Ligand SMILES: C[C@@H](C(=O)O)C(=O)SCCNC(=O)CCNC(=O)[C@H](O)C(C)(C)COP(=O)(O)OP(=O)(O)OC[C@H]1O[C@@H](n2cnc3c(N)ncnc32)[C@H](O)[C@@H]1OP(=O)(O)O
């Protein structure tokens with residue numbers, strides 16, 4: 001079951017510059033960066049209760065964010081719904097015809113499990129579903 005809007009992600013070409021923007025200009029608290037190797041993505045999180053902003057940047061210049069930045073230069077990249085049972089949600093939504101990217105959840109930020117729904121299945125919006133580490 002989907003229980004919350006876990007985060008909204010913005011793809012950024014210059015991670016340090018954007019971290020400064022969100023900390024210094026917008027005054028948000030900064031939860032730190034994490035390189036998520038399985039996702040080929042560097043992340044930076046800013047809690048904005050009850051959700052978070054996630055900045056995403058290509059790790060080692062490679063991966064899905066690199067392709068996005070090449071085409072768009074940056075922008076709103078995805079939203080992420082939190083699930084209390086990701087396998088059950090994947091099964092339920094697959095049965096309804098949603099196209100998932102990948103066969104099974106993979107490691108995400110903060111020890112979560114994550115999977116993505118293709119934007120074509122959801123009005124052009126890339127949707128991530130995650131299950132936090134403490135609820136596996
Ligand atoms: C760490 C973790 C976490 O939070 O814990 C994360 O978030 S990792 C965050 C990074 N990981 C991911 O994004 C993984 C899932 N993403 C992917 O697998 C990919 O980015 C795809 C969404 C499949 C797009 O890759 P693909 O090579 O197909 O790119 P493409 O440029 O040819 O795009 C194909 C079509 O999808 C659209 N498209 C591409 N990226 C999009 C996005 N972010 N939002 C909405 N639409 C998007 C393009 O405009 C295009 O539409 P038209 O055909 O109409 O022109």
Ligand SMILES: [Co+2]
Nearest residue numbers: 009054080128
């Ligand atoms: Co995300």
